[in-house]
Amino acid sequence: MRLIWFRNDLRCHSHTPLLRALAAGEPALALYVLCPLQWDRHEVAPLRRWYVLESLLELGKTLASRGVDLHVVDGGDFDGAVVAVTNFVREHGITDVFCNREYPLNELNRDRAVAYELEKDGVRIHGFDDGVLVPPRALNTGKGTPYTVFTAYKRRWDRWMEENGPRVPEVPCWPARRGRFAGRGRVEAALSELSLGQALRAQWQPGEDAAARQLSAFVKWHIEDYKRLRDRPAETATSELSTALSAGTLAPAEAWRAARMAMQDPVAREGAATWIGELAWRDFYRQILHRFPALAKGAPFRPETRFLRWNDNEAHFDAWCEGRTGYPLVDAAMRQLVSTGWMHNRLRMLAAMFLTKHLFIDWRKGERFFMRHLIDGDFAANNGGWQWSASTGTDAAPYFRVFSPVRQSRRFDPEGRFIARYVTELAELDNETIHEPWKQPLLTGDYPPPLVPHEGVKQRVETAFRAARDAWHRQAGEQGA
Ligand SMILES: Cc1cc2nc3c(=O)[nH]c(=O)nc-3n(C[C@H](O)[C@H](O)[C@H](O)COP(=O)(O)OP(=O)(O)OC[C@H]3O[C@@H](n4cnc5c(N)ncnc54)[C@H](O)[C@@H]3O)c2cc1C
Numbered sequence: 001m002r003l004i005w006f007r008n009d010l011r012c013h014s015h016t017p018l019l020r021a022l023a024a025g026e027p028a029l030a031l032y033v034l035c036p037l038q039w040d041r042h043e044v045a046p047l048r049r050w051y052v053l054e055s056l057l058e059l060g061k062t063l064a065s066r067g068v069d070l071h072v073v074d075g076g077d078f079d080g081a082v083v084a085v086t087n088f089v090r091e092h093g094i095t096d097v098f099c100n101r102e103y104p105l106n107e108l109n110r111d112r113a114v115a116y117e118l119e120k121d122g123v124r125i126h127g128f129d130d131g132v133l134v135p136p137r138a139l140n141t142g143k144g145t146p147y148t149v150f151t152a153y154k155r156r157w158d159r160w161m162e163e164n165g166p167r168v169p170e171v172p173c174w175p176a177r178r179g180r181f182a183g184r185g186r187v188e189a190a191l192s193e194l195s196l197g198q199a200l201r202a203q204w205q206p207g208e209d210a211a212a213r214q215l216s217a218f219v220k221w222h223i224e225d226y227k228r229l230r231d232r233p234a235e236t237a238t239s240e241l242s243t244a245l246s247a248g249t250l251a252p253a254e255a256w257r258a259a260r261m262a263m264q265d266p267v268a269r270e271g272a273a274t275w276i277g278e279l280a281w282r283d284f285y286r287q288i289l290h291r292f293p294a295l296a297k298g299a300p301f302r303p304e305t306r307f308l309r310w311n312d313n314e315a316h317f318d319a320w321c322e323g324r325t326g327y328p329l330v331d332a333a334m335r336q337l338v339s340t341g342w343m344h345n346r347l348r349m350l351a352a353m354f355l356t357k358h359l360f361i362d363w364r365k366g367e368r369f370f371m372r373h374l375i376d377g378d379f380a381a382n383n384g385g386w387q388w389s390a391s392t393g394t395d396a397a398p399y400f401r402v403f404s405p406v407r408q409s410r411r412f413d414p415e416g417r418f419i420a421r422y423v424t425e426l427a428e429l430d431n432e433t434i435h436e437p438w439k440q441p442l443l444t445g446d447y448p449p450p451l452v453p454h455e456g457v458k459q460r461v462e463t464a465f466r467a468a469r470d471a472w473h474r475q476a477g478e479q480g481a
Contacts, residue, residue, distance in 0.1 A: 035077055245282065
């Protein structure tokens with residue numbers, strides 16, 4: 001008997017483990033291990049848990065209709081998952097386990113422990129890389145080291161994709177029987193334990209069918225303008241497929257194939273090529289996390305930045321979390337996050353840079369806050385984005401680059417439409433005042449003045465980074481002495 005172990009790949013299409021497990025026409029079972037304690041430990045947002053569980057319900061139904069039983073067991077945390085998988089394999093006489101690899105440290109340790117246990121019983125494990133377009137160890141620089149600069153990585157990534165990119169997917173050889181969704185009750189029970197407002201859920205559609213529809217709609221209506229409009233948060237210009245990609249209801253291969261098809265239309269070529277570049281960023285941060293595992297333990301990529309002395313101002317942190325910094329676009333961004341579970345990329349960069357540069361608060365606090373709210377919360381992309389913004393990461397924004405919240409606002413939300421949507425107390429202001437409401441305090445009601453002035457931030461950040469570098473050199477000198 002063969003087993004397909006589903007994790008962050010909650011779909012049937014473009015799923016190599018499923019395809020291979022069913023290829024020999026042998027009977028196969030499917031398994032998903034719930035790990036609510038692991039979710040608690042990683043502070044996974046309730047909205048994301050809901051998305052995963054609902055997608056799992058859809059997957060269980062689809063598999064059953066095609067002759068494969070999906071079992072759902074409760075592992076508690078990843079240690080418990082090792083026991084749960086091992087027991088399941090022994091109880092059901094499994095000879096081969098098929099799954100997609102996962103690259104963060106805890107997931108790798110879990111999988112190594114499972115492999116260690118199962119190999120004692122002679123069970124074979126077959127791992128695949130459908131979660132990325134280019135496997136994280138496939139590309140190395142001429143020196144055999146991992147790429148740490150995106151542009152060089154992307155050049156090599158493009159070549160690899162030309163030579164090895166995903167081909168048209170085969171269709172699994174489904175068994176001629178009716179399957180059973182054995183874990184449905186467990187998933188429904190886990191869903192009933194979530195405390196989550198209906199308004200938040202109503203904005204999202206879980207499952208692979210919805211993800212496929214969303215991909216086609218994006219390619220049909222928006223991809224051609226992607227390059228032009230993707231930095232405008234008031235527009236519907238980006239795919240909003242990050243949730244589907246991170247939970248695996250959409251295969252990156254499908255996303256890439258759809259964009260490549262779009263490139264055949266000269267009008268859409270530029271937009272589609274730019275969008276493919278974002279899929280490469282996704283792979284880039286996954287390979288960085290995989291090849292520098294200290295990142296998974298909270299380490300910054302740049303060692304000197306360990307010596308930065310961050311501010312510990314709780315009142316400032318709370319104001320940022322609640323969208324009350326006095327900078328309208330930053331506040332609109334934070335309110336979008338809390339009220340929808342998602343934030344536009346331009347605003348993630350702005351909000352993260354504001355926290356780490358203007359308020360000089362540790363990026364790890366912001367990273368955790370994002371994970372607590374994001375429906376697309378994904379360790380590699382979130383860590384990469386935060387370290388980019390804080391200038392502690394690989395190929396990050398240089399530390400002397402500090403976004404001006406007002407200039408970003410004028411440039412990317414010139415009419416203030418996005419601000420008006422989320423900072424409703426400013427909705428009546430004109431296009432000018434809405435970016436700098438403190439200039440017209442009589443019109444802005446309860447809206448707060450800026451928490452800190454923009455002037456002087458760049459100098460303060462430069463001083464702090466220089467001090468950190470000096471401290472690092474001193475420590476290196478003392479250790480060498
Ligand atoms: C501080 C910060 C935190 C972030 N946290 C996350 C996170 O938890 N989960 C997440 O998926 N993305 C994260 N991102 C990356 C990016 O903001 C989102 O992927 C993007 O906003 C999702 O919107 P979209 O699906 O419309 O993207 P599109 O513009 O349509 O891009 C297509 C896909 O490419 C990938 N992608 C796009 N930009 C990036 C990027 N910079 N890094 C990695 N992958 C990218 C995503 O999978 C996205 O769905 C973060 C970025 C920053 C600056």
